Amino acid sequence: MKNSVFLIFSSLIFFYSSCAQDPENQVDDVTNTPFQAELLIDEMQIPWGMTFLPDGSMLVTEKSGEIIHFKNGTKTQIEGVPKVYARGQGGLLDIEVHPNYSENGWIYISYASEEGDEKGGNTALMRAKLQGNSLVDSEVLYKATPNTTKGQHFGSRIVFDNEGYLFLSIGERGDRDTNPQDITRDGGKIYRFNADGSIPKDNPFVNESGAKTAIYSYGHRNPQGLAKHPETGEIWDNEHGPRGGDEINIVKPGANYGWPVITYGINYSGTPITDETEKEGMEQPIHYWLPSIAPSGMAFVSTDTYKGYKGSVLVGSLKFQYLERLVLNGNKVTKREKLMPEIGRVRDVKEGPDGHIYVAVEGKGIYKLVPKN
Amino acid sequence: MVRRVFPLIFLFFCIGTVSIFSQEADLEESMLRGEMIYMDFCVTCHLEDGKGVTNTFPPLAQSDYLKNNREASIRGIKYGQQGEMVVNGVTYNNVMAPMGLDDAEIADVMNYILNSWGNWSNHFVTTDEVAGVEK
Secondary structure, three states, X not given: OHHHHHHHHHHHHHHHHHHHOOHHHOOEEXXXXXXXXXXXXXXXXXXXXXXXXXXXXXXXXXXXXXXXXXXXXXXXXXEOOOOOOOOOOOOEEEEEEOOOHHHHOOEEEEEEEOOOOOOOEEEEEEEEEEEOOEEEEEEEEEEOOOOEOOOOOOOOOEEEOOOOOEEEEEOOOOXXXXXXXXXXXXXXXXXXXXXXXXXXXXXXXXXXXXXXOOEEEEOOOEEEEEEEOOOOOOEEEEEEOOEOOEEEEEOOXXXXXXXXXXXXXXXXXXXXXXXXXXXXXXXOOOEEEOOOOOEEEEEEOOOOOOOOOOOOEEEEEOOOOEEEEEEEEOOEEEEEEEEOOOOOOEEEEXXXXXXXXXXXXXXXXXXXXXXXX | OHHHHHHHHHHHHHHHHHHHHHHHHHHHXXXXXXXXXXXXXXXXXXXXXXXXXXXXXXXXXXXXXXXXXXXXXXXXXXXXXXXXXXXXXXXXXXXXXXXXXXXXXXXXXXXXXXXXXXXXXXXXXOHHHHHOOOO
């Protein structure tokens, strides 16, 4: 009798203590996936961003400064690509077509640029059209300032929302104490533009004197994932934290995401940055990763192509070299799964117009997830 | 004779001592600059203690590869590194992009990693040595 009471008591303790552990920070191995990963485009070094053209072909950026057009199984190198500042994390970054590409032909590219008087570089946004194998009608739409020789945190991702606004993320360029909390400076921000690069009249800081009026939200560290929620139309981001404290946020106008005033992470050396994880007037992430997975790329699964995956979000892990699937209940992460274990550094993930998922892996190339019957 | 030789020996001794000290000072300054480069470009993967992440990012601390492959290490930093390499008995197969550092910065960061975390090199890396390493 005594024994059974003890057993019940100890199993209750075990039950409650296991409940107290944050289920969000467990990642599960998966033995049976509803897809098979096929290497579609091989021999790429750092495929950073990718987008799809109406004819079913793809444009893929190589960080070193090349754009590859992949059509009918062959790779063609595109001419007229902007000169990039290839230093540290900088180089040729994201690429995205306009939602009405078939009518207007605009292709948007983010990259690290040396434009300007100071030494170094900072993130820029341009658009151009593809004519044959060349980019033509190139226009630089935005260039963050000032240039710096620091190698960190250029961002960047490009995504359009349902109203046709373009969102661009730029990281804080390794200057966390100066940039992210100051709306008169670039870096550590998510920006919103009209498709021609002009500033929307209702951007949150258009009436603030001295503010960079393209800013939509601030207090970010280094967002390298941006995606539009297929149902709500909201823009979600994922961003690299320091050691620990990578985050998923829903991007809201004028909101402050707190870096470096509040964070769930610590310095790489193990010393604390701040002991605060929340503060009034600063947004809480809807999810944070401990330990850091180094997230890059983000895609919602919006179709039934893969059994059971609809409504979940996919994020690449650079650090642990797999594709993560986060199961959502509304805005809450309820489960995390490790897909494609040990595949390599996953830099980007996108859902194609065909409903298939495409995954960019460093040192490998682009994988297509082919559903199993 | 002895009288004439002794001052000369003394002079050489003095010059030698000064040049050893100034070389040490050069190394120290180079390492300080190298540490700043390291904290900017390398620390994310190789970590502050230089131990990296086993099976993912190779260690620099007490690394047999770094110790025995000086030129290849410089080449890896200068032009990038891809494919299999064995470090302290563990096989790594990953990509390190070229960082876009200039030759002087590469010399500095080499001096930092060759002389930190218990690593020790008696052979200072110079900008000229880095400039001479080809793809």
